[in-house]
Amino acid sequence: MSAPNNPYDPVAVSTLEPEAVDAMVAAALADIESAGDLDEIKVVRLAHAGDRSPLALANREIGALPPAAKAEAGKRVGSARQTVRDALDARLARLEIERDARVLVEESVDVTLPTRRSGLGARHPLTTLMERMAEVFMAMGYEVAEGPEAEAEWFNFDALNVPPDHPARTMQDTFFVGSERSGVVLRTQTSPIQLRAMLARDLPIYVVAPGRVFRTDELDATHTPVFHQIEGLAVDEGITMADLKGTLEHLAAAMFGEGVQIRLRPSYFPFTEPSAELDLQCFVCRGASVGNPEAPCRTCSSEGWIEWGGCGMVNPRVLRAAGIDTARYSGFAFGMGVERTLMFRHGVTDMRDMVEGDIRFSRAFGVEV
Amino acid sequence: MRVPLEWLREMVDLPAQVDARAVAERLIAAGLEVESVETAGGDVSGPLVVGRVDAIEELTEFKKPIRWCQVDVGLEHGGVRGIVCGARNFAVGDHVVVALPGAVLPGDFRITARETYGHVSDGMICSQRELGLGDDHDGIMVLDSGTVGDDGAALLGLGEETLDIAVTPDRGYALSVRGVAREVATAFGLPFDDPGQRLVDLPAPAADAAPWPCGVEDPEMCELFTLRRIIGFDPAAATPGWMERRLVASGMRPVSLAVDVTNYVMLELGQPLHAFDGAKLRGAVRAGRAGEAAPPLETLDHVSRALDPDDVVIRDDSGVIGLAGTMGGLHTEIDDDSTDLVLEAARFVAEPVARTARRHRLSSEASRRFERGVDRVLAPYASARAAQLLLEYGGGVYAGMTAWESPYSPPVIAMDADLPQRTSGMPVDRATVVHHLEQVGCEIMGDAVLDVSPPPWRPDLTDPADLVEEVVRLVGYDRIPSRLPQAPAGYGLTREQRLRRRAGLALAAAGVVDVLTYPFMGEGDLDALLVAAGERRRRAPRLANPLSEEQPLLRTTLLPGLLHAARRNLSRGIDDIALGEIGRVFVLDDDQDPGGVAEPPRPGVEQRPSDAELAAIEALLPVQPHHLAAVLTGARESRGWWGPGREATWADAIEIASSVASMLGVDIVARPATDAPFHPGRTAALVADGEVIGFAGELHPRVIATYSLPARTVALELDLDALMAAAHDVAPAPDVRTQPVAKEDIALVVAESVAAADVADAVRTGAGELCEEVRLFDVYVGPQVPEGHRSLAFALRFRALDRTLSAEEIAAAREAGVAEAARRHGAVLRGT
């Protein structure tokens, strides 16, 4: 930097004197500072940074200076013009921000106005629940098996070791298609899918089978003639009741939370032997309501346990009907009602809500349970 | 099966502190499903005492006869009390149960001294029903005997606990106190002296009396048949109070001594018994089949029953006199004058009895037991026990027994001694196996392989797996450890399963709410949907036993269920409705008869059926594709601060179908269609891959009227399986062109009869592969175009894969598109 008073050249151009340049800058800065809006700043820019502004004119004078002075004067004027431009830009930016703030405030709307113009869709919670349960098994390597709803009696009964005169075959329980002797029924359980899986797949077999089933019950708060079950089947070498128990514990944990206990009670199903009823520890009170009238539990009626389904080791007779070598392979199977699961997992108190098609019911669940 | 705890205690020496809850818990763990534990008269409290009626004064000035009684209830209870009573079935000297003031009877009925019929009634003489002991309210309870002042509650068994057990089909033996007692003894590790294996002492048959002859005509129906006879029985003899109380506690109604004893022994031992009146029998009593042309039989319930030739019956020389093991005939029944009792105890074969009971829709206490299998050898033991009770309480002379029995050799089941361990996944040694099987009643031989003979009351034990269950349940299911098996790697959902889930989500994303309707419908629904005779949707399978005669068919279309559901929503005040369903429909093939085949294939189950047998089974079944359907009515977009709403139209129906298809990667094309149940001018056939896979549009006004739906209700239904078949197995990637796009709009005037989609097709084809999109953006009808014509405005987009298109190229492509539309449909370019 050169000091303003260095007297090394007698040729004087007054407008390029440091004092003069400083004065131009000062005047410009003062005008910039006082520009109140974008229109004014435009005028100020023209006046102090335009082609005819004092600094621009001064710049043109530089050419008249002796070569030795040119550099210093050029530097001085250039720096002055930069200072003015920076001040203009800064002021412009600030004025724009002020303008935006003002305009955007003026444009504001009421975002609490309703926005939904069309009704939301939803899936039926039974469907979603079945998929969710199936996914627990798929994560363990199981595949999803299916079968027809109008099913051959051979699959629904004969091959499942339901003897011809078993009460389940009578008119009280089973819908017959065509005639009572046609050999076709609406499947009363998802278990025929077990047979279909065993006949169609290579060993070992790990499948889960959700589906619709039918019994000739009248519709009421706890019964419906059309309902859903989910069935599981594992056939492998060395399968034991311990495998069954561990698998059901895993399902219970996935559906009701870690640490929920299950209980197996001896029971009877024609297609499993040994057979068991599957009870789920009440996931709400975890048994704390038993014998404790102070804290009753609605979910389990203060029993501590909820009946969830049936299970057992696949009856070797069933394996034989599917052509499986019972000396080498054993299997377990289980099944549970999906409606029932939805009822106690979600507090549905009336089964009719699930079948009447009231859109408010499905919609409350969205697409996840 | 209802089992009073005191009856169990008679057979098993349970410690006094073990209550019914504790017994129930152990039984549940052992596999007997105890549904409830009830306490008789559980809601009775306060003073209940035995009183003796000392005097009766008849009060006649009231509408009904009333008695003013003096009843001695013992000094400690106030001596003789005056009590008003409306019943008349007692006499001076009778012992009765008196509820004293302060007592509370069921229904929170509080007894106080109160004035009634002009007297102060200082208590109440009780009937069975008032005490909650039964339904018998004909009169008050008159006790056989009693001591004045005794505690009435104890005498009546109030506070006695009863277990209610749901007996599974395999455990017929548990339909007896004896069978349950065995389980209780095992569960508590107590000795059990089986009353079913104890032949009670009977007097020697009288020398001058003959037993009644018996026989079995068909050994396939009956394996053991016995008759015991008692002559000179007192028909008026009363049933002892303790027996009545046990019958009532077990859920049976006392009738008469002879009937009560047969019921009592059935409950006690599990053997159904039947008593004939010897005076009404003609010749030997035999068991067999009804055979052809048997005349109808009138059973005890006063129903005349036509007999099937295969019914299991009892007959004498007069013909059929009873349905064996199910219900006796009316005409050989014992009555108030019967003195010659012939007591039948038999072992009928389970399946024929089950079939007989089923045919007659008659489930009796006897048939329930025979269907599950009665103890093979029990009959003579049980009838001896019954005869003993009859002789003791009804007197008479024992006239001996006749019997017929087919040879019986207990089955032998060979089971590896380690099978329970291998099955359960926990250590169970041979000694434990033998111990538990012996507790069940089995006899066991052998070492590594056990030869197990199940006891005669366990006909359900036939396979090694049955024995395993017995062992494991007695070890305790709660002791089974837990382990997760390692499944091999799976392949996840199949393509169809995945796409079906996607379709469900797509439907929801389109604003449709999924419902699950019953898959039943009636001819009326098909008529209402205007489905023509002979159409495929008329080939609906029919249920032999529908829940409702109005809906005997399986659905061939999802629409009836959805239209009913829409109707229900409307009736609940919901006006804007979009509901849908994904589910199976059922259609008979052309070669399938609605009644099914006469002799359906039923291969054996001892081995895998042949492929031909399996194919024959499959051929029985109707086709069952998945369909997807939706019904929309009311606003698709609601009125709001943004402006007016928009009603759902035919276009929404098509768009939902189309967007579901797009989500599955399928382009569907709408073609004009006139199919039922749709509006013939506002319906599209949905075409995928050249196949019609469904329909969408406005419903026919007549359909809307029949289902009482709002005008212009729209719907769609498509064959989801067919749609999924049209989806790519592996979707190809598109060419994403990054060169600059050229946009051109054209308006073509065509006759109104020409479908817009056809014009667009022609333009697309003509414009060639440089044209990446033809989108219709306006339809104009009015003075600017000739009558009967309309102007269709299309926005075209042109783009090449590899270069910027020149103006000439674009113009040439556009003109080629226009030319093709002109050639195919006579289209004229407008505004040039």
Ligand SMILES: [Zn+2]
């Ligand atoms: Zn609970």
